[in-house]
Amino acid sequence: MKKRRRLMVVGLSALALVAAGLFGAGMYFYQVAVVPAPKTFLAKDKPIKQSNPLYPAHKWYQSVSKERWYETSAGQNLRLDANYIPAATKTNKTVLVAHGFMSNKDKMFAYAYMFHKLGYNVLLPDARGHGDSQGKYIGFGWPERLDYDKWIKQVIKRNGNNSQIVMFGVSMGGATTMMVSGTKLPRQVKAFVEDCGYTSANDEIEYQAKQLYHMPVVPRFPLVDIVSGITQVKDGYNFKEASSLNQVKKNHRPMMFIHGSEDQFVPTRMVYPLYHATKGPKELLIVKGAGHAQSYEKNPDLYTQKVSQFLTKYVK
Incomplete structure (x- = not known):
């Protein structure tokens, strides 16, 4: 009886140690993935030199007149910040540009420039927890989808019921764009363009953990699920529900998908199930x-041409 009791105590102690270790690992990955802060695994911004294809866009963005727009986030009453750049000629066409993970509105200058040249008003919000917007966590596009619904309604209120709206995003912004596509939206939303978005937060975090720590296998259960559970408790959403794939299945509006053939951060293979x-x-x-x-930087002429040709079919 005493031996059995000792074995039980040893077993329970071992389980407690394993649980504590997994929770500690979960908190570490939560800090890496969900808390807005400098990330060592992200490439540092380089100065935009005159030889860079993005230089004309960067120079234009520095000098162009911008209006400051504000919105309140869905659910948590966070103050969200955006730059609005009216088109050179008055128009009812507006594009909302969504930035990526630990980026901000100002870093989307190249896309603002492209759409400005295509004759659009451009709205560049900072996602919650990024740039000048309030927030203490990264939503991977899921809570942000509801924020963009509010930005869309603000565009309609300011620019009129005849507005024609396009949603565009890159990386996490691409995933956000796809997540927005699966929500109930006003008729003024005409099309979506997503660039290198992931299939789901679950898939992307699992993939990144393998890449960053050179792990052949990252167990979604329990490790990723623990991080997801921490996020649910602290921030009110989980990685499983943050699925671009599930959202695009609900979409019936036009959508263009763009991906680089050598993408090692959001692997190129993710775009195919999304497209289908x-x-x-x-x-x-x-x-x-x-x-x-x-x-865009690799081939700005091709990028602009293809985006323009696609949107011309649906935005008049």
């Missing part, structure tokens, strides 16, 4: 030789 899942008119552009979020 959407129910609306669609187009897929794979930019040869482009890494993550580098498709």
Whole structure:
């Protein structure tokens, strides 16, 4: 009896140690993935030199007149911040540009420049927890989808019921764009363009853990699930529900998918199930030789041409 009791105590102690270790690992990965802070695994921004294809866009963005727009987040009453750049000629066409993980509105200058040249008003919000917006966590596009619904309604209120709205995003912003596509939206939303978004937060975090720590296998259960559970308790959402794939299955509006052929951050293979899942008119552009979020920089003329041709069909 005493021996059995000792074995039980030893077993329970071992389980407690394992549980404590897993929780500690979960808290570590939560800090890496969900808390807004400098990330060592992200490439540092480099100065934009005159030889860089993005230089004209950068120079334009520094000097162009911008309006400051504000919104309140869905659910937590966070103050959200955005730059609004009216088109050179008055128009009812507006594009909302969603940035990526630990990026901000100002870093989306190249896309603002592209859409400005295409004749659009451009709205560039900072996601919650990024840039000048309030927030203490990264939502991977899931809570942000409801924030963008509010931005869309603000565009309609300010620019009129005849507004024609396009949603565009890169990386996490691409995932946000796809997540928005699966929500109930006003008729003024005409099309979506997503660039290198992931299939789900679960998939992307699991993939990144393998890449960052050179692990052949990252157990979604229990490790990723523990991080997801911590996020649910602290921030009110979980990685399983943050699924671009599930959201595009509900979409019937036109959507263009763009991905670099050499993307090692959000692997190129993720775009194919997303492309096949959407129910609306669609187009897929794979930019040869482009890494993550580098498709425009790699071939700005092709990128602009394809985006313009796609949107012209649906935004008049």
